[in-house]
Amino acid sequence: MGKLAAKAGHGALFGVLTVALGGFAGAFAWAFFFLMNLGIDLLWVKAPAALEAQGLPAVVYPLAFCLAGGVIIGLFQKRCGAYPEDMNTVMAQVKTTGRYEYRHLGASFTGALLPLLFGGSIGPEAGLTGVIAGLATWVGDKMRFMRSQVRELSQVGVAAVVSATFSAPLFGLAAPLAGYADESAGAAPSTIEVPRATKLVAYLLAIAGALGAMVGLGSLFGQGGGLPHFSTIAIGALELAWGIPLALLGAAAGWLFHGSGRAVRGLASRLGDRPVAKAVAAGAFLGAAGVVLPFTMFAGEAQTEQLAATWTTFSAAALMATGFLKVIVTQVCLGLGWRGGHFFPIIFAGIAIGYGAAVLTGIDPVFALCATTAGLTGCVMRQPLMTALLLFLVFPVKAVFVLLAAAAIGALIPVPKGWLER
Incomplete structure (x- = not known):
């Protein structure tokens, strides 16, 4: 009876931890988008307006600023390495090893933010996925009684941050279960593995926590980011x-x-x-x-x-x-x-x-x-x-x-x- 109670208590604690991890993933994604939008507004709205007031033609600004961004990004990579890793790499590492190394989370965050601030035609999902997967692994490593579930924590963290980043819970659920093996990266098409009921509940709790944090922070402080949604369609x-x-x-x-x-x-x-x-x-x-x-x-x-x-x-x-x-x-x-x-x-x-x-x-x-x-x-x-x-x-x-x-x-x-x- 005592073992059964301990197992139930451990399961309940794991459930609470997954909701908290999901909430943190959603809050982190929101904060990343919010910080990105603030930086873009400063660099691409306020700064050009000030420069135009000084007589600088607006047409030259994109080229000049993107060149400056290239210098900064290149120097950053020369010093810190090629960060962040892409989302497929992060997911593949979590799926195969059950963890994602967290020694370079600061470099991943900075490396993800810099190109976006300088107008890069890229998405933010790479840096966000790597940081959350690394933090989930760190939590599992530091909490000794959770070490046997590091793999689950890392995977539900990935599901949560992907859902929050794309505001697409079904994609966030399916992507980590599938690998996500993007064939455009030379990988074979993946198949979605149906998890055990308890693991599926953990995914759903984490995704709910992530989306709840995104919606809550967005309603309080303004939308952090994401693409708009088209609600109507006519098919004739x-x-x-x-x-x-x-x-x-x-x-x-x-x-x-x-x-x-x-x-x-x-x-x-x-x-x-x-x-x-x-x-x-x-x-x-x-x-x-x-x-x-x-x-x-x-x-x-x-x-x-x-x-x-x-x-x-x-x-x-x-x-x-x-x-x-x-x-x-x-x-x-x-x-x-x-x-x-x-x-x-x-x-x-x-x-x-x-x-x-x-x-x-x-x-x-x-x-x-x-x-x-x-x-x-x-x-x-x-x-x-x-x-x-x-x-x-x-x-x-x-x-x-x-x-x-x-x-x-x-x-x-x-x-x-x-x-x-x-």
Whole structure:
């Protein structure tokens, strides 16, 4: 009886700890987004306004500032190393070893924040995932009675922070259970492992704690970050007629994402172990693209809101050029040292292309966004179900069949195997 009571008490304590860990993951994600937005506002709104008042032409600011960012990022990596590791690497390490080393959490946090502050076309998920996985491992190591459950703590921490980062609980639940083996990184498609009931409850508690912290802090202090959500969609005969062509259009952008990634990796190999030169080259390309098409910069959260409010003022050519160029810019950033994730920018690229398609065809814009974004993301991820779970963060659940069909079309587009290697 005493052993049974002790086991029950241990289980209850583990449950409390998972909720607390989830809440911390959500609060950390919110704080990261909040700090990022404050820095971007200072560097890209207030500072340019002050410089323009002194007579500096606004058009030169993106190029000059991205070059400066390249120098700072390159020097940081030369001193501290290539941090943060990408989300796939973090998840794979947690899945195979049950832990994630926490000796370089400060470098991971700083390395994730710097490229975002300087306008990098990358997402924040890499740094957030690594920091939370490392902290969960640290908690398990320090609390002796929890050492046998370090693996579970690390995995539920990853599930919590992924859910909070993307505001997509189903993707946050499925991604760590699946690995997450992104085939765009050269890995075989993963399968979702169904956990024991007790482990599933731990995941759900952590995710609830993470989302609760994000919502609570957002309501008290303002939204920390994340992409906006489209709540309505119209699906008629005209939309269905355009479904496959638009999915193929998005998949073409995904094919370009893979191809440009292969080219950038070749350039990085030629540059060798020269982190400053690589980061400055990426900054120059990013800044030049930003001068011509400003929406090719940044992760895409605020830019999606801006585009949703102004897309009718742009030509179809400008919108599509923005989307196709953005996937190239993202690969340049990632391949030349501006470390981060690719999910946010490719979703924004799909949205920009979708708005361009809506201008051309006159169909419901949200349907166009669903088809092009799912086609692009499906081509990149190579996993239609995971693509749909991720895109629920942006699109309504009733668009599920559009998302699944377009993602399947994108995943079926053949991509040379050499392009998938990292």
